[in-house]
Amino acid sequence: MSLYYLQKVMFELNRDAHVRARYDADFxxxxxxxxxxxxxxxxxxxxxxxxxxxxxVNGQILMxxxxxxxLEWEEYKQAMRxxxxxxxxxxxxxxxxxxxxxxx
Amino acid sequence: MPLVxxxxxxxxxxxxxxxxxxxxxxxxEFYAAFExxxxxxxxxxxETLVVVGAEHFAxxxxxxxxxxxxxxxxxxxxxxxxxxxxGIQPVRVPGNPxxxxxxxxxxxxxxxxxxAEEWKFDHGIIVPLNFLTPDYxxxxxxxxxxxxGPPLTPLHRAYEFGRALxxxxxxxxxxxAVVGTGGISHWPAxxxxxxxxxAWDREFLEKFLAxxxxxxxxxxxEDTLRDAGQGGFEIRTFVAxxxxxxxxxxxxxxxxxxxxxAVGCTVAVMDVKQAVSEAAE
Numbered sequence: 001m002s003l004y005y006l007q008k009v010m011f012e013l014n015r016d017a018h019v020r021a022r023y024d025a026d027f028x029x030x031x032x033x034x035x036x037x038x039x040x041x042x043x044x045x046x047x048x049x050x051x052x053x054x055x056x057v058n059g060q061i062l063m064x065x066x067x068x069x070x071l072e073w074e075e076y077k078q079a080m081r082x083x084x085x086x087x088x089x090x091x092x093x094x095x096x097x098x099x100x101x102x103x104x
Numbered sequence: 105m106p107l108v109x110x111x112x113x114x115x116x117x118x119x120x121x122x123x124x125x126x127x128x129x130x131x132x133e134f135y136a137a138f139e140x141x142x143x144x145x146x147x148x149x150x151e152t153l154v155v156v157g158a159e160h161f162a163x164x165x166x167x168x169x170x171x172x173x174x175x176x177x178x179x180x181x182x183x184x185x186x187x188x189x190x191g192i193q194p195v196r197v198p199g200n201p202x203x204x205x206x207x208x209x210x211x212x213x214x215x216x217x218x219x220a221e222e223w224k225f226d227h228g229i230i231v232p233l234n235f236l237t238p239d240y241x242x243x244x245x246x247x248x249x250x251x252x253g254p255p256l257t258p259l260h261r262a263y264e265f266g267r268a269l270x271x272x273x274x275x276x277x278x279x280x281a282v283v284g285t286g287g288i289s290h291w292p293a294x295x296x297x298x299x300x301x302x303a304w305d306r307e308f309l310e311k312f313l314a315x316x317x318x319x320x321x322x323x324x325x326e327d328t329l330r331d332a333g334q335g336g337f338e339i340r341t342f343v344a345x346x347x348x349x350x351x352x353x354x355x356x357x358x359x360x361x362x363x364x365x366a367v368g369c370t371v372a373v374m375d376v377k378q379a380v381s382e383a384a385e
Contacts, residue, residue: 004166011161015184015224059293059334060160060252067189073122080295094254094334097295 003056003092005034009044010057014064049076050083056092107273108148109281110349110374111141112312112342113235115157116287117227118365120191120234125364137358137371138235141283144373145236150281152200152243153236154207154273155229156266156345158251158286158338162226170218171257172265174211175246176204182225190227192234197225200243203278207245210272215265232285249344251286251337260321262340266347273348284345286338289331290367296333298363304332305359305368308339313354313372315346335367349374 009031012019022030031041043051047069052062066076080097090096123131145153162184164170180197187193201221208219225233229246237244249265250256257265273280288308289301311319320343328336354374361368 007161008165008167011165015162058161058252063293064185064189067186077295077297084295094329095294098291098299098333 002035002037002040005036006040006044006052006055007057007061009034009036010061010065013068014061048083049079050081051087053080053083053095054087054090056090056095058093059095062095105274105277105279107270107282107348107376108279109145109150110283110345110376111145111354112284112286112345112370112372112374113138113141113232114287114365114367114369114371115228115231115285116290116292116365116367116369117185117190117231118367119231119369121189121227122364123191126362130360130362134358134360134362134369134371135235140357141371141373142236142238145281145283148281149279150242151279152203152245152281154245154247154269154280154282155232156247156249156269156282156284156341157228158341159226159228159248160252162224162228163220163222164248164250166253169250169253170248171250171261172215173218173220173248174204174208175199175223175244176201176208176219177221177223180223180225180244180246182230184224184226190230192230195230195240197233197240198243200245203243203276203280204245206276207269207272210275211268214268214271215261217265228285232283236283249340251340254325256325256337257340258321259323259340259343262343263317263321263347266344267350269344270348270350282345282348284341286341287335287367288339288342288370289333290335291333292335292366297366299333300361300363300366300368301332302361302368305361305370308342309356309359309370309372312342312346313356313374315349315351315353315374317346317350320346345374349376352376
């Protein structure tokens with residue numbers, strides 16, 4: 001597991017137009033610059049936002065990647081819930097669900 | 105000149121990005137509080153605004169994460185987010201590198217800070233600026249406190265940072281305002297986005313507005329994470345403002361949980377006149 005590099009791909013995509021151009025041109029080639037597992041590459045390229053969430057990607061990085069992938073806000077929140085349903089609880093990081101649904 | 109203005113406010117991206125989904129009456133009251141803050145800040149003669157923010161991986165990452173960083177650039181650009189998503193168009197914001205350099209040099213006598221001559225704003229700074237300097241023509245000095253990538257600076261250090269910032273600002277000839285911006289309890293960018301603990305927020309705000317240092321620095325990260333979410337780590341920005349206004353209290357101009365904005369929306373102003381720092385004596 002290489003959560004650090006998984007997040008670094010998205011950090012650089014979110015802030016750097018040149019990295020985004022490489023993402024548009026050949027995402028697989030871009031990803032070869034980062035030390036990622038097969039599961040992480042798959043989660044990025046599908047993209048499987050739910051799996052990225054479960055892998056522990058910081059939400060402040062992931063929400064922009066989800067927007068880049070075309071997910072609307074409620075779709076993004078649902079994708080995280082679906083990720084937990086499919087892949088289990090969040091494995092790392094600070095952005096785990098509380099399980100408290102007693103709010104608007 | 106002694107610091108001319110100090111306050112604290114929210115910065116959540118939904119405030120501008122999901123504006124049309126909020127109750128218009130509630131949203132507009134919140135926006136009006138921001139406008140009241142802008143008017144008060146400018147009426148105080150503010151020439152430069154120091155924004156003490158908590159960015160979200162716009163500039164700083166775990167390859168080289170400063171606990172504190174102060175901007176020293178000619179200009180800043182933002183937002184890094186998609187303009188349509190955030191509801192704020194790309195803009196270039198003026199800096200004041202000469203003043204930054206003097207402030208940083210002064211602060212380094214007491215605390216260690218990093219500096220940056222290149223800095224892109226994310227919602228953590230650009231959302232407040234959208235309200236506080238809507239024409240983006242006020243000189244800005246951004247400050248970041250790492251609230252995202254643990255280990256994080258302890259709260260008592262955030263208070264010390266605020267003290268050092270105050271002394272540094274008081275020693276300059278310019279009229280400077282300091283505004284801290286962060287969330288209180290919130291669980292942003294999680295499936296729980298929209299969850300807000302109003303009671304926790306109000307208790308924290310009561311301690312902040314009374315500037316009770318011992319109470320403010322007593323929160324542990326374990327307690328905050330459990331009770332106020334990972335977004336609660338951003339109270340460091342409020343604690344720094346409390347340090348910058350040590351000896352003063354403040355007023356709450358607005359607080360209302362707005363779930364679609366994912367935070368208890370806050371505008372608070374601290375009295376800078378009562379506090380007299382060593383540099384101003």
